[in-house]
Structure formats: C-alpha cells, structure tokens
Amino acid sequence: MRKIFNIFSKALACVLSGILLCGCGASGSVLCQSMDTAMGTVVAQTIFCPDEESGEEASDAIIELLNQLERQELSWRLETSEVFAVNGAAGSGDGFLLSKEMTLVINECLRLSEESEGAFDVTLGSVTRLWNIDSWAAGGVTEGFVPPDRELLIKTLGDSGSSKLRLEPEVRGDNGETVQARIFLTEGMQLDLGAVGKGIALDLILDSLGSSEVNGAVVSVGGSVLTYGRKPNGAAWKVGIRDPLNPSENIGMLLLEGQWCVSTSGDYERYVEVDGVRYHHILDPATGMPADSGVRSVTILSKEGLLSDALSTACFVLGVEKGMALADRCGAEALFVTAEGETVMTEGMEEYYWSE
Ligand code: AMP
Ligand code: MG
Numbered sequence: 001m002r003k004i005f006n007i008f009s010k011a012l013a014c015v016l017s018g019i020l021l022c023g024c025g026a027s028g029s030v031l032c033q034s035m036d037t038a039m040g041t042v043v044a045q046t047i048f049c050p051d052e053e054s055g056e057e058a059s060d061a062i063i064e065l066l067n068q069l070e071r072q073e074l075s076w077r078l079e080t081s082e083v084f085a086v087n088g089a090a091g092s093g094d095g096f097l098l099s100k101e102m103t104l105v106i107n108e109c110l111r112l113s114e115e116s117e118g119a120f121d122v123t124l125g126s127v128t129r130l131w132n133i134d135s136w137a138a139g140g141v142t143e144g145f146v147p148p149d150r151e152l153l154i155k156t157l158g159d160s161g162s163s164k165l166r167l168e169p170e171v172r173g174d175n176g177e178t179v180q181a182r183i184f185l186t187e188g189m190q191l192d193l194g195a196v197g198k199g200i201a202l203d204l205i206l207d208s209l210g211s212s213e214v215n216g217a218v219v220s221v222g223g224s225v226l227t228y229g230r231k232p233n234g235a236a237w238k239v240g241i242r243d244p245l246n247p248s249e250n251i252g253m254l255l256l257e258g259q260w261c262v263s264t265s266g267d268y269e270r271y272v273e274v275d276g277v278r279y280h281h282i283l284d285p286a287t288g289m290p291a292d293s294g295v296r297s298v299t300i301l302s303k304e305g306l307l308s309d310a311l312s313t314a315c316f317v318l319g320v321e322k323g324m325a326l327a328d329r330c331g332a333e334a335l336f337v338t339a340e341g342e343t344v345m346t347e348g349m350e351e352y353y354w355s356e
Pocket of ligand 1: 128192309
C-alpha cells in the first residue's frame with residue numbers, strides 16, 4: 001500500500017514516483033493521482049472516486065495487475081512468464097500449451113498480422129533482440145551502438161514470420177471455438193509482444209475499473225492511454241498527442257468522453273543515433289530495419305486496447321495511405337504525423353482532435 005498525501009500540487013505528481021496523492025475534487029468526489037513504474041514504463045493514473053480508500057484500492061490494484069501481467073505472461077526476460085516458456089519451446093515437437101488468456105491474445109495478433117499483410121508481426125523477437133532495442137533509452141542516447149551485421153540480420157529475419165507460427169486448438173468451447181491452443185514456434189523464432197503489451201494492459205485495467213468504485217479515470221501506460229467514465233464536472237478527458245519533431249510539446253489533443261483507448265507509436269520513443277542516422281524501435285518485418293514509411297508517429301483511437309496498440313505499430317510500418325486503409329478496415333481512427341510535420345487523420349478522428 002502506498003502512502004497518501006494531501007494533494008497540494010498537480011505538478012508534484014509528475015516528479016514523484018510510486019506515490020499516490022488524493023484530495024477532495026469537485027462535487028464531493030475524491031481525486032487520486034499517482035505515478036509509478038511498471039512494465040518497464042511510466043504509469044500515470046488520475047482517478048475520481050467516492051472516497052480516498054476506494055481510490056487507493058483501485059490504484060494499487062492496477063499496479064499489481066500490470067506487474068502480474070509482466071511477470072506471468074508477457075516478459076521475454078523473466079523465467080516466470082508464459083512468453084519465456086513459449087520461446088524456450090521454440091523448435092520442439094511438443095510446442096507449448098497456452099493459457100486461455102494467451103490463446104486469445106496470440107489468435108488476435110495472428111489475425112492482425114494477416115490483416116496488416118505482415119506489417120505487425122509478434123514473431124520478430126530474434127530480430128528485436130539483435131538490435132538490442134530493450135536497452136535503448138527514451139532519450140535516444142546509447143553509447144557504443146553498432147547496427148547489426150547485414151548478413152546476420154537477414155538470416156535472423158528468416159527465423160521470423162507469423163505465417164510460420166502454428167496454433168493447434170486443444171480445448172474447444174461449446175460452439176466449437178478454440179478456448180486453449182498449443183503453440184509451435186519454428187527453430188530460432190521468438191515472440192516479442194512489446195507492440196501490444198501496453199494495449200493488453202489497458203484492456204485488463206478496464207475490467208478492473210469496471211468492478212471498482214471508480215467513477216472516472218485516465219490511466220496511461222507508456223504510449224497507451226485509457227479513458228474511463230466521467231469527470232465530476234462532466235468535462236471531456238484530454239489526451240495530449242506529442243509532437244514527434246519536438247517530443248516535449250504536444251501538437252494537439254483528443255477530447256474524449258467515456259471509455260477509449262489511445263495508443264501512439266513514434267520514432268522518438270526509443271532510438272539510437274549514430275552519425276546523424278536515427279535507428280528507432282519499430283521495425284519493418286520485410287527488411288528487419290527500422291521502418292521508413294515517411295511518418296514520425298501514429299496515434300490510434302479505438303474502444304479496445306490490444307487493437308489500438310497493434311494498429312499504432314502496424315500503421316507506422318505501413319505509412320499514411322496503407323495505414324489509413326488498415327485502420328478503416330479495423331474500425332479504428334488514426335492520426336499520422338509525417339516526416340514533414342504534417343498532420344493527416346481519418347475523418348472520424350477529426351471529431352475528437354483539437355489543436356490551437
Ligand atoms: P510500439 O511502441 O507499440 O509501436 O511497439 C514497438 C515494440 O514492438 C518494439 O520495441 C519491439 O519490441 C516490437 N516491434 C517492433 N517492430 C514491430 C513490428 N513490426 N511488429 C510487431 N512488433 C514490433
Ligand atoms: Mg503498439
């Protein structure tokens with residue numbers, strides 16, 4: 001349980017970590033704000049609830065849920081996780097029997113991989129490890145970085161490809177649907193769920209908020225943001241969209257009411273620069289190189305977290321034209337910032353976008 005302080009400055013919440021600040025908000029509701037680190041990223045929560053106790057409870061539950069998701073399911077580093085076990089079984093004839101939750105996730109990832117014609121691909125693990133993306137800082141400074149050897153990169157890329165991944169239904173539901181599947185990775189293939197982890201987290205947070213006393217909340221997990229319920233004064237939630245050309249500033253914001261998921265993928269999030277060349281963390285599965293589609297960031301608005309997160313990555317790889325078409329096919333809204341700093345968005349996104 002974290003310590004509660006009277007709220008005296010909103011700015012303070014931005015510099016404190018692991019601390020929950022609660023205070024009286026408008027209309028008798030209590031406002032709780034916190035900053036934590038979980039899933040290797042910053043988690044910021046703004047929660048409106050009936051009293052401090054319920055706010056603290058909801059906030060603690062969210063952090064515990066994220067830690068559990070990382071520990072038990074998504075981490076490729078932690079031996080305790082399902083992804084670690086799946087990767088360990090790559091090339092084995094027995095494969096690995098997925099949990100129900102992971103069966104759903106992998107099924108959806110394969111569907112989106114197909115839908116995006118391979119632009120989104122969770123089997124890029126060996127390639128992302130070759131680039132050592134996990135060690136890249138948000139600030140973009142990594143000393144002594146050398147890009148991977150071309151030949152090795154091409155060979156490693158050959159180990160990836162969602163179409164080579166096999167899922168065999170093992171437990172079926174009443175209507176014949178797959179409830180649990182066995183996964184078979186080919187030799188050398190490794191899963192990397194980094195492009196959907198934060199989105200999966202939003203979906204779980206939404207469930208958790210639904211069974212809490214929280215009236216309204218904005219929770220951001222890295223580049224993915226969930227809005228939920230209402231502010232006591234009825235105003236819209238404001239979700240800022242970073243300017244990829246100047247990441248300390250916003251280019252605009254989305255004004256949202258009720259439940260939404262907003263995910264952004266940008267070349268400013270994790271990168272290294274060598275001799276004026278920026279190597280960023282979103283790879284084009286066709287080349288194994290950082291995607292170069294003429295966009296600097298993509299923001300997706302959707303009701304579902306996994307979808308918004310997967311699409312932000314896929315649309316970044318595809319660029320404006322194909323990305324817009326993909327978002328449209330998937331029933332999501334998209335906003336692109338191009339290399340020239342131009343903002344291009346789907347018609348539906350215009351309804352929510354506000355800029356000075
Ligand atoms: P995001 O910031 O959501 O776009 O996710 C980027 C992360 O997903 C990277 O750090 C990699 O771990 C992984 N990744 C990179 N490129 C791809 C891709 N084309 N498809 C799926 N995952 C990717
Ligand atoms: Mg993503």
